[in-house]
Each structure stands twice: as C-alpha cells, then as structure tokens.
Amino acid sequence: MNDQLQRFLLDNTDIRGELVQLNKTYKDTLAAHRYPEAVGRLLGEFLAAAALLSATLKFDGIISLQARSDGEVPLIMAEATSEHKLRGIARGADLAASDEFKDLLSSGHMTITIEPKQGKRYQGIVSLEGDNLAQCLESYFRQSEQLSTRIWLSSSDEQVAGMMLQQLPATDSAKGEVRTADWEHATHLANTLTSDELLSLDFNQLLYRLYNQEQVRLFEPAELEFSCHCSRDRTLRALMTVGETDLLEIINEQGAVETNCEFCHQHYQFTGKDIKSLFEPPLH
Ligand SMILES: [Zn+2]
Structure with missing residues (x-):
C-alpha cells in the first residue's frame, strides 16, 4: 500500500475530494515511541487528517493539529507541510487504557494552525465535543469556513486512511438547489463506505465503489512521507x-x-x- 494523497473532482458538480492512505509514514511516526495501541491509532488519524487538510493550503507552509485535554492523552499533535512531509507525537499518554475518543481526549480542545512560509499565521480553535476526530474537524470547518466539508477517518494498527469531501465556492452555472442536491447525493454515498473499505480498498476501487455512476476526475497523486524538520x-x-x-x-x-x-x-x-x-x- 502506498502513502499517497489523491485529489479528485466530481465532474459537473462543485464538489472536490481528497483521499489519503498512510502505511510507512504511519509506522515511521510510531517507530520512535511505545504508545498504547489506541493512542497509536489516534495519532494515525491525526496524521491522516493533517495530510487531508494540507491539501487545502494555497501556499507553501505547514498545517498542524494540536489537541490538549484532561483525558488520557494530555497532548497529541500532527503536522503536514505543503511538500507532503508529515510528523506527529502524543505526549504523556503512555498509560492510556481506553479505546474511546471521548476518554482519550475528554474536555479537550484542538488548535489548528496554518503557518505560511511567508506571511501571517492563522489559528483556529475547536472544542473536542464530537465522538471522533472526523466530527471535530467538521465542526471546525463549520465554525471557520463557508465551505461545507465532510471527513471520514479510519485506522488499524498497520494502516490509516481518510477521505474529505468539500463543496467548492459556487459557480454561476450551478443553481442553489442543484448544488445542495449534488452535495447530499455525494455525502450520502460516502456515508455508505465502511471503515474496512476505507482502509483496504485502493483509491480507484474506492472511488468506483462510491461514484461509478458519476464522472470522477483524478489528479496526479502526491507521495507522502514521515520527515522531521527539526534542526x-x-x-x-x-x-x-x-x-x-x-x-x-x-x-x-x-x-x-x-x-x-x-x-x-x-x-x-x-x-x-x-x-x-x-x-x-x-x-x-
Ligand atoms: Zn526531529
């Protein structure tokens, strides 16, 4: 399985998507630490989420997700650069025993920082009230942007995967009703995807599984890797x-x-x- 980020467009709609799968990057990130399994999988989801969000960067820079909580994971963070380098860490979570997002990150909040190489950095904060990381990220997008965004994340001990659908700014040709119907249709289909399918199907199989009735336009995938920019x-x-x-x-x-x-x-x-x-x- 490759470590890739794949952009696609649903033709004749205002919807774009991103798919990510991480295998070696995930293993390399965990290699230097001994995390409890659930913490490792959560960190994997943070990595996948950072990769998906990095696809929204319109300039050279870094996007980071950092969560602090009163739960079993006091701090967890992942970063992705516009050059597709990922790194992440969980701190103070060696004794975490739960599998539940709400226990791991109870009373938590997440800071999302976008740091351009040149220019001012942007920071947004969202409280971690959802049942999983994907839901919390969706609230972040609801709070901070006009664009509707849905995110799916899944991780096993070996592999982590994610998908993002985002409504692009409206074009003149698309009427409001059509736009809403397209979005509902695309997200409804995406909701039928199981966690196992997200993890195990390759991008082509996955897009065929969901959107074989639609015209899907694929872009060149980007290769992702673990890389630390410390110096x-x-x-x-x-x-x-x-x-x-x-x-x-x-x-x-x-x-x-x-x-x-x-x-x-x-x-x-x-x-x-x-x-x-x-x-x-x-x-x-
Ligand atoms: Zn380093």
Whole structure:
C-alpha cells in the first residue's frame, strides 16, 4: 500500500475530494515511541487528517493539529507541510487504557494552525465535543469556513486512511438547489463506505465503489512521507526559554546541554559557547 494523497473532482458538480492512505509514514511516526495501541491509532488519524487538510493550503507552509485535554492523552499533535512531509507525537499518554475518543481526549480542545512560509499565521480553535476526530474537524470547518466539508477517518494498527469531501465556492452555472442536491447525493454515498473499505480498498476501487455512476476526475497523486524538520539551529533557539543562567549551570554540571527531538529522536548537543552565542546581543 502506498502513502499517497489523491485529489479528485466530481465532474459537473462543485464538489472536490481528497483521499489519503498512510502505511510507512504511519509506522515511521510510531517507530520512535511505545504508545498504547489506541493512542497509536489516534495519532494515525491525526496524521491522516493533517495530510487531508494540507491539501487545502494555497501556499507553501505547514498545517498542524494540536489537541490538549484532561483525558488520557494530555497532548497529541500532527503536522503536514505543503511538500507532503508529515510528523506527529502524543505526549504523556503512555498509560492510556481506553479505546474511546471521548476518554482519550475528554474536555479537550484542538488548535489548528496554518503557518505560511511567508506571511501571517492563522489559528483556529475547536472544542473536542464530537465522538471522533472526523466530527471535530467538521465542526471546525463549520465554525471557520463557508465551505461545507465532510471527513471520514479510519485506522488499524498497520494502516490509516481518510477521505474529505468539500463543496467548492459556487459557480454561476450551478443553481442553489442543484448544488445542495449534488452535495447530499455525494455525502450520502460516502456515508455508505465502511471503515474496512476505507482502509483496504485502493483509491480507484474506492472511488468506483462510491461514484461509478458519476464522472470522477483524478489528479496526479502526491507521495507522502514521515520527515522531521527539526534542526540544530531551531533546537538551540528553543532553549532560549530556559534562560542563560540555568543553561550555563547545566553545562557546569554536565559539560553540555543535550536534547533529543521528540518527533524523530535526533540528538543535539550544545556547548557553553553555543549557549553564550544564543544570548549575545545583536551587533546593531
Ligand atoms: Zn526531529
């Protein structure tokens, strides 16, 4: 199974879709950690959702989903870049025992951040009141955008998959009633898809299963992969919040400041010289 993001259009309607399947990316993301199974599957859904949402980016940048809760998973997040690199992590969830979304993320909220390479970042927040991640994302779209959006997500221990349908801005030719009927028809068919089908059918089989009576236009699929964009420089700058005095004290005691990236376990080591350069005032 491939790690791909596939865009399609239902011809003669204002509806577009995205399909995603993740296998290696999913395994690579989980590889560096030992999550309880349910947490791993939830993280998989976050990855798939980030990939689907990245398809809505109209510029180079990163989209991230970050959920905090009072439940068994205090923090979980996934990011996708416009270059189709994904990474994700769950924190503090090693003892999670439930399979239920509502237990894992009870009283939670999710922040969706869109960070363009150039320009201002956008942030939206949605409370995690739905029964699953897909429902929560749909509320986010209802709150923040005019475009109707439906999302389906499914994960097993091996594989994660997702589908998104979105109503495009109305064209002049489509009358309101036709537009509504098209949308209801497309989402009704999509609702008949089982979780197993979403996980196991390849994109062509899946689209045939749902829309063999419609004209489906396929675009070139994008390849997705796990990739961490941490760097030595960025890691050093993140240490600024610790403060110079505390950092120099660590160096006195341990010889160096050492950190591991949470996402990819890349090891970074900083000397007293690195720390001093970090806090040096700019030249002018
Ligand atoms: Zn990293």
